[in-house]
Amino acid sequence: MTLDVSVRHRLDAFSLDIAFSTDGGITALFGRSGSGKTSLIRILAGLIRPDEGYVRLDGETILDTTSRTVTPPHRRRFGTVFQEGRLFPHLSVRQNLLYGRWFSKAPVGTGDIERIVDLLGIAPLLARPTANLSGGEKQRVAIGRALLARPRLLLMDEPLAALDDARKAEILPYLKRLRDETDIPILYVSHSVTEVTQLADRVLMIENGRLTASGTASEMLSLPGSSAAISRREAGTVIEARVAPHQPDPRIVKVAAGGLTFWLVGTERLPGQRLRLRTAARDIMLATKRPEGLSALNIIEGVITGMEPSGRDQVDVALDCAGTRLTARITSVSADMLGLAPGMPVHAVIKTVALDP
Amino acid sequence: MDWLALSDAEWTAIRLSLKVSAVAMLASLPLALLAAMALARGRFWGRSLLNGIVHLPLILPPVVTGFLLLILFGRRGPVGAFLETYTGLVFSFRWTGAALACAVMGFPLMVRSIRLSIEAVDRRLEQAAATLGASPAWVFATITLPLILPGIIAGMILSFAKAMGEFGATITFVSNIPGETQTLSAAIYTFTQVPGGDSGALRLTLVSVVLSMAALLLSEWLATAAARRVSGT
Known part of the structure; x- marks a missing residue:
């Protein structure tokens, strides 16, 4: 057709x-x-x-x-x-x-x-x-x-x-x-x-x-370059993923996207099923060291590929996480405090419940 | 209670009135539907003129309407002569003429009622029907017509009731011939013109009240039933 x-x-x-x-x-x-x-x-x-x-x-x-x-x-x-x-x-x-x-x-x-x-x-x-x-x-x-x-x-x-x-x-x-x-x-x-x-x-x-x-x-x-029709609140990243074949815990769902593993809730769990994850840039935290004692299950290693000012005193930080692109929106204060710069390895932290399947 | 018994002549007038009104109502329905569609939906030159002509019988004195019918549809009138030659249909001094006068007098009421219901139809439903494969004719038959049914029924009843009460245009156009053009109203009028006709006039008046009331109740009942169907409850 x-x-x-x-x-x-x-x-x-x-x-x-x-x-x-x-x-x-x-x-x-x-x-x-x-x-x-x-x-x-x-x-x-x-x-x-x-x-x-x-x-x-x-x-x-x-x-x-x-x-x-x-x-x-x-x-x-x-x-x-x-x-x-x-x-x-x-x-x-x-x-x-x-x-x-x-x-x-x-x-x-x-x-x-x-x-x-x-x-x-x-x-x-x-x-x-x-x-x-x-x-x-x-x-x-x-x-x-x-x-x-x-x-x-x-x-x-x-x-x-x-x-x-x-x-x-x-x-x-x-x-x-x-x-x-x-x-x-x-x-x-x-x-x-x-x-x-x-x-x-x-x-x-x-x-x-x-x-x-x-x-x-x-x-x-996905940011960067997504349409202006997407509101600032909603701007973020869409990731293609598949439900993993082995599910270690019945309360959460393990999905694979590229080389990454994400955990999410509230979706069907047919192994191999395709789904799209959406995460808003403002729901992603960045850490320079692997955080411990944190409730968030999705802690992903990546490298900063770019930093783009976004709105008032905010920065969109683009990451390359084993080939998957993610964008985190943080304040310029945080960026300065952590001394973030392109090329730096960081950990992106996404709350399980903030990942929309 | 003997005085309540209707004479043969009175029965004739009642039967004639019912026949004339029914024929007037049914014969004007297709035309009224067309006129209502044109006025509600049409965007053409002369739409205001058409609207004026349709409403004219409502405003003109009935005698004037009757006289105009006499001029146009009389045996020597342009339309009357044509119809007599080519279809054999004669209006003047016949019950058909009474039906024509009643139809013309009731026409604005019928058109108005149908037109209002057409204007109330949600045209988006008709568009939806078209996207489902219904041609314009089918859209009209399966969507528009059922939705305007309450308006059509109300218009028909109005036209019938108007015809039952019609007097001026009828008597001017086709006179007052017992058994041919003497309808209920004309018969009552005749009774009031002769000495001792009071009881006859009263009997026919009672009949007239009963018929009008029945028509009103029937129309209410039909309109409620149709509205319930249309609203989908």
Whole structure:
């Protein structure tokens, strides 16, 4: 699957001018609200016609303003999940789920319905009216509804943004399963570092209607050079890791990333399972000697590769830890006190509970 | 209680009124739906003009509306003559003419009710349906229509009730012919014009009150049922 997009569109004072191409997996469109992500999704879904540009999927022209080709939304088969769910209020959950099936050329078998209902854990909701579903349940039904229309591409426009943290945590595992168990390519719009870290294979950074950078999740979301769309609080490092085959203690999980070992809590522990760790730069401490008598389990040796002033009287210290890059944000006072300088060996200390799987 | 027994002529007037009102309501429904869609969703030149024309019968004196119908739809009128030649449909001094007058008088009420319900529809639901593969016609049939059903029902009942009470335009356009164009209201009027007609007028008045009340209750009940369905509870 290859999606080629190049569109220009003016909306009042705002202009969108974006070109990208992407294949398979989850591609995140990441940026602040108002950066044009939602307009882009609406153009792809066929709900807005751009001033200029084209959209092609596997060589098939969906939209081309020069040849005036426009496939109307209902013939695109681009499943869309909106921020607010948009369940049909006059239909039951089951009828909502099966809505797209009426129009799908290749009918969905009952096996598919069971599989998707099971994947999203919505079997107990089927007979209920939509009005008394919780926000998280509505969103899961909306995702199921889009999947059962047999989309060629799934567009997700901040599907979790309207939910509180508990509901987000409830849905994220389902989205991971969706990524791992179906082969439908997904464009995922979000301004949440957590969601993008956990889900995206590839990240497109969007600022002010322009594509500013693109790359893997760990490249795009790690300091230095991560986007301005990531707040100072959230700036940090994304590390690709795998659950280690032997787990010495059932209360914590041992994962391997490059040559390093990390300990974390609160994740599944299937040996060999891939996961992404995220650690905020402000959660990392530095020590010149190996600290003792400390509760933090992750003490990692590394060498300072660079020091970058960051904000008022703070320094981002870049480390190379056996090939893995980490960034610690400390005060300039601490840096002076310890006499930190590039080339110096240090120990990075990360609290176990500060590592987000 | 003998005085409550309805005479044959009175029964005829009641049956005629019900027939005229039902036909007026059903025949104007498709047009009203179209007009309401155009007014609620359309962005075209002459939209204000259309709005004005639709609402005209509400504001004009009914006699004027009746007279205009007579000019346009009479046997010598441009529309009336055309319809008679090509479809055999005659309006003047027939019950069909009464139905036409009632339909025209009830039209603004029906359009208004449907239009308000169309404007209340969340268009994002229609977009969602389109992304699921529904063509515009299917979106209308499966999303828009069910969501505006309470408005359509309310509009139909309003139009029916208006038709049951219509007097001025009908009597001007198709006169007051017993058995053909003498509806309930016209029959009551006739009774009041002859000596000793009071008891007849009272009987038909009671019938009129009962019918209006029944229509009102039915519309309440239907609208509640439809609203419950639409809100998904």
